[in-house]
Amino acid sequence: MIEVLLYILMGLNFLCFIRVLYGPTMADRMVAIDIFGILVVGICALLVIKTGRLFLIDVAIAWIILSFIGTIALAKYLTRKKLDE
């Protein structure tokens, strides 16, 4: 049963990849990459249940923080300001 849910989540990642390919503006692509990262967190949680390798939850937490930093950096770039203003 866990395999079916994993395949569904990988299909959703492919949908996000379609939005990255055809997104008209840069902000669309960044939204799709953000959603991609959150879906990868779900994949890591399912892989912990399926395989029993417990370090994958650390990968999920690190991925949350890196995705947040990337989104904030692009938002600052869109308002044409430096990171400390």
Added chain:
Amino acid sequence: MNSISIVLLIVGITFDLFGCIGLLRLPDIYNRLQSATKCVTLGTCSILLALFLHYGFTGVGIKALIAIPLLFFASTVGAHALIRGSYKFGLKLTDKTVIDDYKEADK
């Protein structure tokens, strides 16, 4: 696995599915981000809660329980900053927009 975590997993995957359909189908960036961020964040929080209920109060369960508020606040704050940045950048709203409150409040 117990039945509560299986139900939480299926609910989470369903929320993710609807969020990604909204990401593909909606017309402009504001609608897309409103649909995708809410649905996918709550779906992934549900998956992490299922992981906590599966493992209980062990190391992995506590880490999953910590990851839930981290994901929640990081995702919502990032979405708000991104939507404000793209409005300042001058991306157009779609043609079917009824009212734009932010333009009047910004004067």
